[in-house]
Amino acid sequence: MLLKYIKYELERLHVGVWLGVAAVAASLLVPMTASAAGQITTRSVTPSTSAGAATGVTYTSTFTLATSAQTLGSIKVEICDSPLATTACSASSTSGVNSNGASFSSATLTSLTGAGGGAFSASTKTGASTSGTSFIFTRSASAVTGTPTLVLTIGNVTNPTGVNQAYYFRISTYSDTAATTPSYPGTDFGAVAMDTTQSVTVNANVQESLTFCVGTVATPANCAAETGSTVNIGTGTDNILSTSPSGGISTMLASTNASSGYAITYTAGNLSSSSDTITAINGGSGTKLALPGAGTAAFGINLMSNTAPSITNSAAVAGSGTGVASTNYATTNQFAFVPATATTMASAAGPTVSNTYTVSYAAQAGATTKPGAFTTTFNYIATGTF
Amino acid sequence: MPDMTVVRRVGFLVAAGALSLWPAALWADATQLSPSYSINESQIGGIGDNGSQSTSYSFKPSVSDGGSTLGDSFTGNSASTIYQINSGFNTASSPTLSFSVTSSSVNLGTLSTSVVRTGTATFNVKNYTSSGYVVQVIGAGLTSGSHTLSALSTDTASSPGTEQFGLNTVFNTVAGVGANPVQNPAGFGYGVAGDGATGTFGTTRPYTIPDKYRFVSGDTIASAPSSSGETDYTTTFMANISNLTPGGTYQGNIIFVATGTF
Numbered sequence: 268m269l270l271k272y273i274k275y276e277l278e279r280l281h282v283g284v285w286l287g288v289a290a291v292a293a294s295l296l297v298p299m300t301a302s303a304a305g306q307i308t309t310r311s312v313t314p315s316t317s318a319g320a321a322t323g324v325t326y327t328s329t330f331t332l333a334t335s336a337q338t339l340g341s342i343k344v345e346i347c348d349s350p351l352a353t354t355a356c357s358a359s360s361t362s363g364v365n366s367n368g369a370s371f372s373s374a375t376l377t378s379l380t381g382a383g384g385g386a387f388s389a390s391t392k393t394g395a396s397t398s399g400t401s402f403i404f405t406r407s408a409s410a411v412t413g414t415p416t417l418v419l420t421i422g423n424v425t426n427p428t429g430v431n432q433a434y435y436f437r438i439s440t441y442s443d444t445a446a447t448t449p450s451y452p453g454t455d456f457g458a459v460a461m462d463t464t465q466s467v468t469v470n471a472n473v474q475e476s477l478t479f480c481v482g483t484v485a486t487p488a489n490c491a492a493e494t495g496s497t498v499n500i501g502t503g504t505d506n507i508l509s510t511s512p513s514g515g516i517s518t519m520l521a522s523t524n525a526s527s528g529y530a531i532t533y534t535a536g537n538l539s540s541s542s543d544t545i546t547a548i549n550g551g552s553g554t555k556l557a558l559p560g561a562g563t564a565a566f567g568i569n570l571m572s573n574t575a576p577s578i579t580n581s582a583a584v585a586g587s588g589t590g591v592a593s594t595n596y597a598t599t600n601q602f603a604f605v606p607a608t609a610t611t612m613a614s615a616a617g618p619t620v621s622n623t624y625t626v627s628y629a630a631q632a633g634a635t636t637k638p639g640a641f642t643t644t645f646n647y648i649a650t651g652t653f
Numbered sequence: 654m655p656d657m658t659v660v661r662r663v664g665f666l667v668a669a670g671a672l673s674l675w676p677a678a679l680w681a682d683a684t685q686l687s688p689s690y691s692i693n694e695s696q697i698g699g700i701g702d703n704g705s706q707s708t709s710y711s712f713k714p715s716v717s718d719g720g721s722t723l724g725d726s727f728t729g730n731s732a733s734t735i736y737q738i739n740s741g742f743n744t745a746s747s748p749t750l751s752f753s754v755t756s757s758s759v760n761l762g763t764l765s766t767s768v769v770r771t772g773t774a775t776f777n778v779k780n781y782t783s784s785g786y787v788v789q790v791i792g793a794g795l796t797s798g799s800h801t802l803s804a805l806s807t808d809t810a811s812s813p814g815t816e817q818f819g820l821n822t823v824f825n826t827v828a829g830v831g832a833n834p835v836q837n838p839a840g841f842g843y844g845v846a847g848d849g850a851t852g853t854f855g856t857t858r859p860y861t862i863p864d865k866y867r868f869v870s871g872d873t874i875a876s877a878p879s880s881s882g883e884t885d886y887t888t889t890f891m892a893n894i895s896n897l898t899p900g901g902t903y904q905g906n907i908i909f910v911a912t913g914t915f
Contacts, residue, residue: 309784311914316791317752318908350748431753459915460750460780467754467774467907469890471761471795471802475900526800526899618897653900 304352304439304449305333307457309416312436319430319463320368325377328419330438332411333455338442339382340408341390343453344419345401346371346427350435350458352451356401364400368428371402377420384409391446405444432463477523478621479531479649483516485580486623490520500628508545508641512558512565512576514629517645520621521590521613525651528589528615531624534646537606538566538630540639545630553605555595564633567602570613573627575600582625590615590622602629609648749781751883752788752911764894764903769811771830771891776909777837778844778875779883783913787848788875788886791908794818794868795892797901802892808865817893819866820907822846822874822886823855827864831889834875836882844884848873866891874909 310330328344346369347356357366364370376389385406393401402421419438427434439446439453446453483495498515501508523529538545548567549556557575558565570592573581584592595603596612613624626645756774764770780786795802795818805819811828823846825831836842847854847861854861860874866889875886890907 309914311912313789313912314910316908317910431751433749433751435748457915458748460748460783460913462750462752462911464752464754464776464909464911465757467756467888467909468758469761469772469795469905469907470758471770471892471903472763473797473894473898473900473903474763476896478896522896524897524899526798618899620896 304452304454304456305337307331307333307438307440307455310438310457310459312459312461314424314426314461316466317426317462317464318466319426319432320428321426322373322423324424324426326419326421326424326436328421328436328438328459329416330419330457331416332414332440333457334440335414336410336412337440337454338408338410339384339406339440339454340444341403341405341441341446342379342387342417342419343401343403343437343439343441343446344371344421345393345437345439346424347435347437347458350437350460352437352439352456352458356437364425365427365434367432367434368425369400369434370425371400371421373423373425374402375422376402376404377422379404379417379419381415381417382406382411383415384411390444403446405446408442408444427463430463430465434461434463435459436461473524475524475651475653477521477525477529477649477651479519479521479529479647481517481519481647484518485516485625486582486585487518487520489621493518493520498628500630508630508632510561510632510634512629512631514573514576514578514581514627516578516580516582516628517626519613519624519626519647519649520586521615521624521649522588522619522621523615523649523651524618525653526618527652528617528619529649529651530611530614531647531649532609532611533568534609534648535604535606535643538641538643540637540641542639543637543641545632545636545641547604547606548602551604551606553595553603553610555598555601555603557601558629558631561631562634564631564636565602566628566630567604568612568626568628569596569598569602570624570626571597571599572625573600573629576629576631578627578629580625581627582623584613584622584624586620586622588615588619588622589617590619590624592624602627748783748913748915749779750783750786750911750913751777751779752909753777754909759890761890761892764892764898766814766894766896769813769828769891769893771825771828771889773831774888774890774907775886776888777883777885778877778911779842779881780877780913781880783880783915785843785878785881786876786911786913787873789871789910789912790820790868790874790888791870791910792868792905793870795903795905797899797903800899800901802894802898802903804868805866806869808859808862808867810865811891811893813893814895815893816895816898817866817891819868820874820888820890821860821862821866822888823861823863825864825889828889828891832887834887835885837885838882841882842877842884843879843881844875844877844886846875846886849876849878 312328315325379387387404390405480490482493499506500515754776759772761770802818803816847858852858
């Protein structure tokens with residue numbers, strides 16, 4: 268009985284083997300038209316931002332077709348949760364939005380180049396109810412040359428909502444304009460993996476800055492080098508103010524990062540003693556004027572190099588900054604002075620590196636000026652506008 | 654009876670082996686390609702099948718043998734400049750690109766005209782079945798109101814007192830900050846700082862020169878030439894200001910975009 272069974276099995280196997288061989292032969296004779304699509308190669312998608320939930324995103328996709336000389340009537344792109352053509356894109360309850368939150372609902376075709384033939388135009392956008400979000404581009408069907416590389420740019424895409432959300436961009440090509448022939452995944456198919464991520468916010472603070480110093484050092488290199496607080500405007504070791512003009516200098520340095528720069532004002536009373544006053548030049552109007560002739564008392568200042576009177580170390584505004592002297596303080600040998608009123612004598616219109624201002628103080632006694640120790644105090648204020 | 658079963662399986666395998674000649678020419682998920690054939694995830698080894706089956710046979714381990722590691726003695730990646738092989742039969746069929754930025758903010762503190770300020774952010778990338786990836790940096794730099802810190806358009810050393818903003822993706826010896834890319838696990842990642850092509854790494858390739866920084870929106874700051882395990886990157890941000898840099902709070906959203914080529 269056992270031998271009979273063995274014989275039966277061997278005969279059955281024999282038949283089975285031949286049936287298998289026949290099947291192989293048949294399969295070799297009949298071309299297989301499996302629905303497998305050609306694999307799109309060298310495919311990539313670059314989003315303008317990979318931030319989760321970002322809207323208005325531009326996707327630029329580059330890909331090379333696999334099937335040479337294929338008839339191309341439409342191209343379909345999809346955002347899916349799976350790259351596999353055999354796996355349907357999952358949907359959400361919101362029309363036009365994929366389950367991961369991505370959407371082509373507002374997307375527009377910016378350009379689709381490289382295929383030759385007619386131009387593509389935007390066509391159907393598929394809602395989420397059946398296959399997730401998708402976008403089809405069509406043209407009059409025509410054959411491509413060889414296996415061209417296409418560049419597709421889609422604007423106004425909405426990224427998936429999650430951060431570090433993996434998702435996939437599918438591309439499929441069709442010979443008809445409805446993206447149905449051949450059936451999905453079409454003539455050629457390829458998927459690109461993508462991923463959302465968070466952006467990095469870089470923070471830094473820059474402090475508002477205003478550097479301003481006053482002293483009596485001629486041409487100071489910087490504020491650290493500035494010292495002194497007294498200016499003698501008379502002559503000789505006794506500092507005598509006569510009916511002939513004389514003077515002295517002080518200096519200031521100023522810089523700022525203020526967007527509207529700075530202004531330097533001074534406030535000072537008249538040059539006075541306990542019993543008399545040296546009159547402010549030009550009646551204290553603040554309008555520049557040369558010192559009057561001998562015998563008339565006058566006191567004024569400017570920001571220039573002066574020769575009448577000759578004031579040692581007097582100098583025009585120096586440095587690579589953009590600071591300038593005000594008009595009434597910017598003329599050689601002409602002076603102005605407004606007593607007891609804050610008056611702008613220099614300024615910069617924007618952020619500037621340092622300038623050195625040299626203030627010349629010029630005075631002369633009048634024929635009737637009473638003797639005494641004449642003095643005044645200048646308060647300089649730099650105000651930045653940020 | 655057991656012997657009969659063995660014999661039947663032999664016959665089955667002969668038929669199936671013959672059948673496998675044809676599908677290789679049609680199922681063209683190509684990583685090897687010629688005008689007349691293509692092979693998807695081509696395999697080198699004695700048991701080279703990744704789940705072939707029909708109604709009458711199957712090579713799929715989970716179906717025919719109840720296991721999932723048939724022939725899968727080890728996995729890994731071998732690559733040269735012109736090829737790469739992912740070893741192991743049960744490799745994933747899906748392309749993947751995993752990209753994670755692990756720092757959401759970088760605080761450079763109060764900028765100074767005399768001392769450089771730096772800060773770091775990290776991100777990691779891994780991918781599979783691709784021809785590599787690039788990571789681009791996109792942003793407008795650091796801005797406060799209408800003023801934007803001057804971005805370095807070429808790889809430039811830090812110069813306190815000069816307005817500068819830039820970044821790189823390598824370890825900086827002078828500032829002592831940053832890190833070179835780290836392969837995780839070692840030997841399975843191929844990510845590198847920079848674009849992997851321009852100039853020479855460490856000396857002329859943008860974003861790879863220690864202690865030199867650069868920021869051009871859209872530039873590639875990291876890349877891999879092939880499928881790669883995880884590579885961990887550290888980006889160092891650097892800023893200096895001048896006396897003229899307007900005061901204020903400066904902020905910039907820096908976006909990293911990873912693009913895989915499949």
